[in-house]
Amino acid sequence: MKIQEADAKRLLLAQGLPVPEWEVARTPAEARAAAERLLTRADKVVIKAQVLVGGRGKAGGVKLAGSPAEAETTAATILGMSIKGSVVRKVLVAPAADIVREYYLSAVLDRAGRRILLMGSAEGGVEIEQVAAERPDAIVTIHADPLLGLEDWQARTIAFRMGLGGQLKAAVAIAKGLVRTMLANDADLVEINPLAIVREAGADGQPAERLVCLDAKVTLDDSALYRHPELEAFRDPDEEDPVDAEARAAGINFIHLDGTIGCMVNGAGLAMTTMDLVKRAGGEPANFLDIGGGAKADKVAAAMRLILADPKVEAILVNIFGGITRGDEVAHGLIEARGQQVREVPMIVRIVGTNATEAAELLRAARFETAASLDEAAEKAVAAAKAASAA
Numbered sequence: 353m354k355i356q357e358a359d360a361k362r363l364l365l366a367q368g369l370p371v372p373e374w375e376v377a378r379t380p381a382e383a384r385a386a387a388e389r390l391l392t393r394a395d396k397v398v399i400k401a402q403v404l405v406g407g408r409g410k411a412g413g414v415k416l417a418g419s420p421a422e423a424e425t426t427a428a429t430i431l432g433m434s435i436k437g438s439v440v441r442k443v444l445v446a447p448a449a450d451i452v453r454e455y456y457l458s459a460v461l462d463r464a465g466r467r468i469l470l471m472g473s474a475e476g477g478v479e480i481e482q483v484a485a486e487r488p489d490a491i492v493t494i495h496a497d498p499l500l501g502l503e504d505w506q507a508r509t510i511a512f513r514m515g516l517g518g519q520l521k522a523a524v525a526i527a528k529g530l531v532r533t534m535l536a537n538d539a540d541l542v543e544i545n546p547l548a549i550v551r552e553a554g555a556d557g558q559p560a561e562r563l564v565c566l567d568a569k570v571t572l573d574d575s576a577l578y579r580h581p582e583l584e585a586f587r588d589p590d591e592e593d594p595v596d597a598e599a600r601a602a603g604i605n606f607i608h609l610d611g612t613i614g615c616m617v618n619g620a621g622l623a624m625t626t627m628d629l630v631k632r633a634g635g636e637p638a639n640f641l642d643i644g645g646g647a648k649a650d651k652v653a654a655a656m657r658l659i660l661a662d663p664k665v666e667a668i669l670v671n672i673f674g675g676i677t678r679g680d681e682v683a684h685g686l687i688e689a690r691g692q693q694v695r696e697v698p699m700i701v702r703i704v705g706t707n708a709t710e711a712a713e714l715l716r717a718a719r720f721e722t723a724a725s726l727d728e729a730a731e732k733a734v735a736a737a738k739a740a741s742a743a
């Protein structure tokens with residue numbers, strides 16, 4: 353699950369990391385009020401679109417304002433703006449930082465290495481993928497120990513190699529804090545870009561430099577969310593894909609893919625096998641979909657809606673192995689779903705196991721196309737999809 357910058361910053365703050373204060377505004381008037389408060393401590397405020405996509409700066413979603421009135425008009429241009437398909441519904445307002453230099457620092461789950469990987473670069477601010485592609489030597493990496501976490505010497509090594517020797521203590525604290533943030537929340541990514549040296553008025557009124565997290569991106573491991581019920585509050589209903597939201601509400605395991613053959617299967621293993629067989633028959637699955645055990649008719653109908661929400665779907669392959677799930681229940685669900693279907697798509701059904709005979713009768717009466725074996729079903733579905741895309 354991706355979370356908004358403001359929420360990611362809350363997780364960083366909870367680990368004691370240096371994050372400039374901020375407020376979240378949903379209207380230009382709220383942005384103005386926030387700016388009134390924050391401009392007592394800075395010359396300008398920065399107004400940032402809160403959307404779950406990167407590159408907001410480049411898209412015009414990050415702007416400075418020097419007065420409450422300007423904050424209001426600037427917020428008015430950013431709110432409602434669409435960035436990479438996401439509509440901006442809220443903005444973050446913060447005292448604008450006087451940036452001396454921008455760095456990049458992230459902690460990411462390295463699945464192959466089975467460790468947390470720290471990545472740092474003195475080339476911050478820009479997209480790290482670009483740095484990685486053009487100048488891979490500009491990125492320094494180090495693995496945290498799975499038992500000991502990130503040790504001090506490791507944090508110092510990465511800080512020196514990033515050119516942050518002048519901010520060593522702060523850099524070490526931040527690097528270690530990223531790893532703690534990751535472990536405390538079961539995150540799979542904690543990214544600070546930019547991590548910035550900023551100029552501020554020190555305690556004596558003289559300018560002083562400080563290392564702060566100006567941006568934050570955190571993605572949480574969905575499979576571990578049950579361990580952090582409080583993080584559910586960070587789920588942004590405005591930005592969640594409606595199809596994903598419906599799948600979650602219906603208790604269906606659904607992953608959208610790029611192909612043309614919608615698959616409805618019970619059981620994760622059978623769903624994977626079905627996708628393999630679709631591929632072997634020369635097709636591409638449009639999704640992974642596991643309706644789970646004991647699915648009733650309404651769940652089948654919900655699964656059908658999810659599949660048909662994808663305009664690329666040209667054929668549907670239903671593969672049910674009845675155990676706890678009863679074949680006739682699924683057949684009823686399919687009949688009901690077809691009655692509500694907004695789009696005509698060929699469907700090939702294979703139901704075996706519990707109440708398969710009853711299912712076959714129902715499907716025959718409703719004139720469904722069926723298949724006796726899984727291979728036959730996959731071949732028929734692929735042929736139907738090809739015929740549909742040729743038509």
Ligand code: GDP
Pocket residue numbers: 398400405406407408409410414447448449450451454476477478545546566567
């Ligand atoms: P992103 O483009 O979505 O990654 O959004 P960021 O929060 O990283 O902002 C993009 C860029 O805007 C940063 O790299 C900075 O150059 C600039 N920026 C962000 N916050 C401030 C700020 O407080 N002051 C100044 N001067 N620039 C900022």
Ligand code: MN
Pocket residue numbers: 477545546567
């Ligand atoms: Mn950024």
